[in-house]
Amino acid sequence: MKKLITAEDLTQIVSVSHPVYSPDGKKAVFTKVSVNEKKDDYNIHLWVRDEERGELSQWTFDDGKHHQPAWSKDGKQLAFILQKPKEVPQLALIQSDGGGIRTLTNIPYGVSQPVFSPDGAFIYAAVSLKQEESVHDEKKEERDDFAPAVYDDLTYKADGRGFLDGRLTQIVKIDVRSGEVEMVTSESHHHVNHVVSPCGKWLAYIQSNPQTFYISDICLLSLEDGTSKKITQSTGAYTTVSFSPNGESLLYIGHEREFENATFLSLWLHDLKEKKTVQLSEMLDMYVGNCMAGDSVMGEANQLPQWTKDSQGFYALVSDQGSTGIYYFSIEGLAYPVRLEAEHVTNFSLHPDESKMLISRLSPVSPSELYELTLGESSLKQITFEHDDFLKEHVISEPEPISFQSKEGDIVHGWLMKPAQMEEGKTYPLILEIHGGPHAMYGHTYFHEFQMLAAEGYAIVYINPHGSHGYGQMFTDRVRGSYGDVDYEDVMLAVDHVLEAYDFLDETRLGVTGGSYGGFMTNWIVGQTDRFRAAVTQRSISNWISFYGISDIGYFFTKWQIDGDIYDSVDKLWDRSPLKYVKQVNTPLLILHSDEDYRCPVDQGEQLFVALKELGKDTRLVKFPKASHDLSRSGHPGQRIQRLTFIQEWFREKLS
Structure with missing residues (x-):
């Protein structure tokens, strides 16, 4: 008899990823991410496949994170980032013909992104430093928890990192033999995702000003004389850069912000000799x-x-x-x-x-x-x-593709996942799931939350409404400036479509949930309709006016997505705020929020909870201490299980 999937089964999921062939093609390294035995963190271990024998062998064993592997050009050494429990990450080396791990750095501020020089003599890596700090410091200064924090800049906090302290990402050069560390960059910018040219004379990287981090540039630095130049014009946003093998071209990925953060990433090729760029x-x-x-x-x-x-x-x-x-x-x-x-x-x-x-x-x-x-x-x-x-x-539910025509005439795609176990003649509740972003994409991937809900006896409908990636630039851009309009129509049409197409669905037992933008949509839905018997809103937005000043991205995201600001468009922001419609909410609403979510700060959930509670509505607030916006994906394993359990129990109580 097969078992039904539970929230706790999350700990059995392993992420197998980041394969990298050795330069001679005889080996390939990859990583495995798994929940540790204490279920309070993750281990990342390096595994290697012998391509000739087809054998797999584990190369790292201790608790901690061993990741970001990089081969030397001759394939004899493998560099990686080693982060032992409760310690900062350092650069480590292992010989491909055997032997133990050699930790190469002892920088109190941590190391990331190792890249070998072509001759294998040096490794270029990233370090996060304040202006007064040095890679040669023996330890971090002790922090005074009672000292006032002083901020002069607009960008002073970031989700997942907390309140910032002026650190900048700099590139360093590490001697493989001696471990000696030398600064390569020192400008008051972030320098990330660096790569070395095949000749070893140039370093390309992405540079951004910490105060306008949504604008970045592709930069080229001479390793011979230290001069640098911008390839781009400080008008776009870029994520990745690489050299062609002949060293004649730079390939980079990014966009020129034509549709702000709704803009599709594109490929750009820059001819280093002709100094010309084509998309x-x-x-x-x-x-x-x-x-x-x-x-x-x-x-x-x-x-x-x-x-x-x-x-x-x-x-x-x-x-x-x-x-x-x-x-x-x-x-x-x-x-x-x-x-x-x-x-x-x-x-x-x-x-x-x-x-x-x-x-x-x-x-x-x-x-x-x-x-x-x-x-x-x-x-x-x-x-x-x-x-x-x-x-x-375990019983695994396989989703079925669905599609329907939106009110604007576009075809909207999605999926219906049936309950994991079904009986002839019985009807089942339906849960609408809404993704975040809004510019993300549901698709053909394993989703543990959906499998758990299907095991609980629910059908799940999930779609890519207007605003989603994957269906063309205009489809993605359509939702900007009109949250709660065409996207609301899309998700409600999805519910209508599956209720008509599947006779085992019980239209009187409907649930809805989503996180981030999906949390906003959940809040919006329960303020517009009483069709749903239960709702769970996660890491949500309820008030665009307060979001503007308290989110780490609020002051520009609100302008980009809602097309308004707190100076000249307060009425528009309030009109798009679910909090405005709180008197109309009759659906029991569970509010899940992380205490240290700086993307959609916890006050968004608290404001909604207070208003609903004061009005005598059926609601509950659950806060997860020390958790960020990314709780459901990479948060503390125990909290991820608790989050799933809260969702499960709320729907079980309200949809039975």
Whole structure:
């Protein structure tokens, strides 16, 4: 008899990701992220596949996080970031022919993003420093918890990092033999996602001003004389940069903010000799990158495009219509899908002989595993089998695709997940799930929350309404300035569509939930209709006026998304605020919020709770201490289980 999935089963989910072939193609390293035995944190371990024997071996064992692996060009050394429990991350090395781990740095402020120089003599890495701090400090200064905090800048806090203290991300150069550390950058900017040119003479990176972090530039620094120059014009936002193998071109991913944060990421190619830039993906109305919403992927790394040896093309991730896969792009701008199936590819590595790839992949009925893809073939060879026993022992519900026409005439896509166990002639409650963003995408991935609810006896409908990625730039941009209009129509039409299409659904037992923007939509829905018998709002927005000043992104996000500000558009912000309609709420509402959520701060949930409670409405507030906006995806394992349990019990009580 197979078991039904529970909230606690979350601890059995392993993220297998970040494959990287060695330069000679004889080995491939990858990471496994799992919940530790105490269930209070995660372990990340390095595993290596011997490509000739097909054997897997574990290279790191102790508790902690061993990740961001990088091979030296000769393949003899593997650098990675080692973070022991309750310690800051440091740079470590391991020899590919065996031997123990050698910790190379002892920088009290931590290290990240290791990149080898072509000759293997140095590693370039990132360090977060205040102006008065040095990589040669022996320890951090003791913090006075009672000292006043003084801020002069607009950007003074960030979700997941808390209240900022003036630290900037700088690039350092570390001697592999001696461990000696030398500063490479020192400007009052952040310098991230650096790469070294094949000749070893140049460093490319993304630079941003901490006060306008939503604007960034691609920069090139000479490692010979220390001079630097901007490739871009301080008008866009960029995420990734890489050199072509011949060193003649810079490829970077980003956009020029034509639709602010709703703008699709694009591919840009800069000729270093001619100093000319072309947009390669201009005719491709797809999102370059991975924008999949989910709760079962942890420890993901930034995916660099993978160049072919002849420098005439490269492979990159692309998201489209609920799938995330791999496209090939030529430097002339031609593009075709290498693999774009009903699945979620998170990372990949191209073998040096260009015959195959290793990909980390999820499907709607399986968490992530590692697979081998032979180029030119459609079948996959599975490499890891982390979830075989889990999938054999449990009932997994497979979602069915749905589609319907919106009121504006567009086709809206989504899925209906049936209850894990069903009896003939019996009817079942339906829960509407709404993703965050709003510019994210539901799709063909494993979603543990959905599987748990299906095991509880619910059907789940989830769609990509207007505002979602994956359906073209205009579809994504449509929701800006009109939250609660066309998007509200879409999700309500989705409910109507499945109620008509599936006769086992009980239209009198409807639930709704979502997080972030999905939390806003949940709040909005219960203020507009009484159709739902129960609702759970998570890390939500209830008041755009207060959000403007208390969110780490409020002052620009509100302008971009609601098209208003607190100076000249207060009426518009209030009109789009769910709090305005609180007297109309009759649906029992559970409010889940993280205490240290600086993206959608906890006061958003508290304001809503106080108003509902004062009016005598059926509501409950649950706060998670020390948790951030990312609780459901990468938070404390115990709190993630508790969050799922609260959702489960609320719907169980209200929809029975």
